[in-house]
Amino acid sequence: MAFREINSKMIEASVVPGQRLFSQRGAMLAYKGDVSFTPNMTGGQGGVMSMIGRRVANEDTPLMTVEGSGTVLFGHGGHHIQVINLAGDTLYVEADRLLAFEGTLQQGTMFLGSQGGVMGMVRGQISGQGLFTTTLKGHGSVAVMAHGGVFEVPITPQRPVHVDPQAYVAHHGDVRNKLSTALGWRDMVGRGSGEAFQLELSGSGAVYVQASEEKL
Amino acid sequence: MFRLQGSKVLAVDMTGDAVKAKNGSMVAYDGQMAFKKMSGGGEGIRGMVTRRLTGEQMTVMEVKGHGTCWFADRASEINLVSLQGDKLYVESSNLLATDAALRTGTSFTGLRGASQGNGLFTTTVEGHGQAAIMSDGAAVVLRVSPQYPLTVDPGAYVAHQGNLRQSLQSGVTFRTLMGEGGGEAFQIRFEGDGLVYVQPSERNTIAGDV
Amino acid sequence: MSHHPGAGPTVYDPMTLPSDDNVDSYTFCVELKGNQWFLQKGKMIAYYGSMEFNGIGHGRLDRLVRTSFHSPLHASDWVVAEGSGKMLLADRAFDVNSYDLDDGNLTIRSGNLLAFQPSLALKQSIVPGFLTLIGTGKFVAASNGPVVFMEPPIRVDPQALVGWADCPSPCHHYDHGYMTGVMGGLRALTGLGGASGEEHQFEFVGAGTVLLQSSETLMAEQATGVLPPDAGVPGSGGAHTGPSQAGGTPRLPGQLGDLQRRFGL
Numbered sequence: 001m002a003f004r005e006i007n008s009k010m011i012e013a014s015v016v017p018g019q020r021l022f023s024q025r026g027a028m029l030a031y032k033g034d035v036s037f038t039p040n041m042t043g044g045q046g047g048v049m050s051m052i053g054r055r056v057a058n059e060d061t062p063l064m065t066v067e068g069s070g071t072v073l074f075g076h077g078g079h080h081i082q083v084i085n086l087a088g089d090t091l092y093v094e095a096d097r098l099l100a101f102e103g104t105l106q107q108g109t110m111f112l113g114s115q116g117g118v119m120g121m122v123r124g125q126i127s128g129q130g131l132f133t134t135t136l137k138g139h140g141s142v143a144v145m146a147h148g149g150v151f152e153v154p155i156t157p158q159r160p161v162h163v164d165p166q167a168y169v170a171h172h173g174d175v176r177n178k179l180s181t182a183l184g185w186r187d188m189v190g191r192g193s194g195e196a197f198q199l200e201l202s203g204s205g206a207v208y209v210q211a212s213e214e215k216l
Numbered sequence: 217m218f219r220l221q222g223s224k225v226l227a228v229d230m231t232g233d234a235v236k237a238k239n240g241s242m243v244a245y246d247g248q249m250a251f252k253k254m255s256g257g258g259e260g261i262r263g264m265v266t267r268r269l270t271g272e273q274m275t276v277m278e279v280k281g282h283g284t285c286w287f288a289d290r291a292s293e294i295n296l297v298s299l300q301g302d303k304l305y306v307e308s309s310n311l312l313a314t315d316a317a318l319r320t321g322t323s324f325t326g327l328r329g330a331s332q333g334n335g336l337f338t339t340t341v342e343g344h345g346q347a348a349i350m351s352d353g354a355a356v357v358l359r360v361s362p363q364y365p366l367t368v369d370p371g372a373y374v375a376h377q378g379n380l381r382q383s384l385q386s387g388v389t390f391r392t393l394m395g396e397g398g399g400e401a402f403q404i405r406f407e408g409d410g411l412v413y414v415q416p417s418e419r420n421t422i423a424g425d426v
Numbered sequence: 427m428s429h430h431p432g433a434g435p436t437v438y439d440p441m442t443l444p445s446d447d448n449v450d451s452y453t454f455c456v457e458l459k460g461n462q463w464f465l466q467k468g469k470m471i472a473y474y475g476s477m478e479f480n481g482i483g484h485g486r487l488d489r490l491v492r493t494s495f496h497s498p499l500h501a502s503d504w505v506v507a508e509g510s511g512k513m514l515l516a517d518r519a520f521d522v523n524s525y526d527l528d529d530g531n532l533t534i535r536s537g538n539l540l541a542f543q544p545s546l547a548l549k550q551s552i553v554p555g556f557l558t559l560i561g562t563g564k565f566v567a568a569s570n571g572p573v574v575f576m577e578p579p580i581r582v583d584p585q586a587l588v589g590w591a592d593c594p595s596p597c598h599h600y601d602h603g604y605m606t607g608v609m610g611g612l613r614a615l616t617g618l619g620g621a622s623g624e625e626h627q628f629e630f631v632g633a634g635t636v637l638l639q640s641s642e643t644l645m646a647e648q649a650t651g652v653l654p655p656d657a658g659v660p661g662s663g664g665a666h667t668g669p670s671q672a673g674g675t676p677r678l679p680g681q682l683g684d685l686q687r688r689f690g691l
Contacts (some may be wrong), residue, residue: 359437418666
């Protein structure tokens with residue numbers, strides 16, 4: 001039940017009895033057949049942690065459980081969608097960049113950087129109130145949104161990669177992350193907060209970077 | 217040295233050399249890189265005045281190091297332009313990066329619809345090297361020749377090179393049931409010999425920035 | 427599409443620009459040879475040749491209006507282009523495409539329609555915010571991402587709908603699961619979580635084609651204005667039926683408003 005790309009901004013998923021999908025609220029564009037969309041306010045995988053924070057409205061949005069028998073078209077705001085297929089490893093994704101994922105994956109949360117996730121740090125929400133990063137592990141497909149699409153940068157032990165936190169979408173592999181202020185970056189202040197930080201990823205794996213430093 | 221990774225990301229492989237890029241446009245890099253803020257707008261008095269008027273928007277940074285640096289800006293489409301001693305005029309906010317060897321300057325045009333405040337500042341790039349320009353949607357390159365002058369909507373103008381004369385034209389008549397209508401009251405007419413880059417959008421330039 | 431250093435994109439001139447066809451996904455080229463095209467204001471980005479753009483309903487264009495343009499409410503947003511040369515159309519870097527109607531009909535969201543040939547008649551659809559094109563001719567539409575065609579039966583998030591052809595106008599479908607139960611009631615009371623396509627969709631049946639785009643935010647919509655008060659005409663102002671909505675949270679697209687009360691929440 002993988003996701004099929006219809007075009008860069010829309011994916012199609014077949015829903016089959018007994019197999020569930022989870023999607024972000026508002027991600028369903030159209031459907032055929034007998035499909036139900038149930039929000040998980042509590043419950044779902046990981047209890048309260050199944051909320052996907054929505055950066056724009058600052059509103060916690062519930063994950064939807066999608067089940068039944070039919071076909072669903074997913075997309076959101078005309079953003080580009082990248083389908084990532086996991087074969088046992090773990091994907092770390094900025095929570096609100098997650099469009100949909102298969103129920104076979106195990107969902108969890110993790111804090112990147114010191115507290116409050118990457119964007120939490122960037123926005124100065126060090127209190128832990130900010131967004132957290134979602135982890136998905138196992139075998140299955142994940143659909144991730146980004147402004148303008150993503151490109152993949154491999155991370156190797158000899159070549160750590162530095163990413164603008166606002167352009168960070170997701171990463172996978174055996175990767176250590178560090179939020180740092182690099183010398184010289186302090187000179188770059190000018191476009192609002194967050195410019196002084198960069199996310200440093202080292203180890204082996206790959207990071208998905210979006211072609212924009214804008215929020216969704 | 218400049219290469220496109222897809223159409224919205226510029227990858228620059230550096231071996232100790234430098235590039236000048238729009239402030240804030242770096243999305244990722246590997247290896248060792250140093251970033252230095254430079255003042256945009258050009259040298260001398262004119263440069264100072266330009267910086268005053270445009271504020272932070274035209275800040276340029278210099279990136280130098282060993283490794284690969286990736287640049288992008290709001291998912292805009294990127295076009296590479298190779299300059300062989302000629303001069304490129306670009307809407308300042310549409311310039312993403314230039315080879316540090318190219319000379320950049322500013323020219324005040326003030327032509328394009330001063331009422332909307334757009335098109336007041338054009339960046340000039342000249343010398344030998346590569347420049348990356350951005351557009352909202354893939355740019356279309358149109359050739360202007362003596363027998364085929366071109367009229368362009370100011371909001372769609374991105375850049376031009378060659379031997380071209382610009383003039384303002386008000387060719388749009390909007391006499392409607394309701395009286396004088398809105399929409400673009402001016403158009404830019406290009407005559408001569410050269411190339412004009414247009415974008416499939418009315419996204420404004422600095423003063424009317426989205 | 428990657429470029430290697432040195433190689434540039436295609437350079438176009440009046441000879442190489444296509445006639446009445448896409449230049450690329452975001453730009454369309456119309457050739458005028460003394461004929462006319464209806465255009466939405468502000469969508470022309472450049473042209474070669476000599477062209478004139480006049481507002482609708484002005485003087486000698488009256489006859490044109492009588493045969494092709496039947497939507498007085500939209501008149502101020504449209505112009506007629508005439509002259510000779512090649513003109514490039516585009517809209518906010520959205521995907522543009524042309525479609526040919528052959529003695530057919532297509533209803534499209536007004537914000538998505540860019541241009542059409544006068545051989546087509548433009549009318550206002552009963553469904554607010556949509557326009558219907560009838561006849562034979564070409565029109566150009568813009569969408570956020572490529573248009574996806576699907577066939578009924580299908581339920582569509584209202585914000586993802588671009589238009590439909592041949593099949594009957596859609597009806598509203600409300601998901602009962604949303605309206606009942608504790609969470610449904612909570613949502614109605616507090617307006618929490620707003621509304622989204624999961625609760626309310628447009629339902630299409632019959633034979634035809636439905637056009638979709640990946641958009642949860644509507645593109646800037648052409649104001650359809652308020653129809654003059656007219657009994658029996660849906661959407662007309664003045665003849666207001668039903669209880670007025672309680673103040674508080676603004677009504678979001680798709681939010682049920684009065685209907686929530688009627689379903690007894």
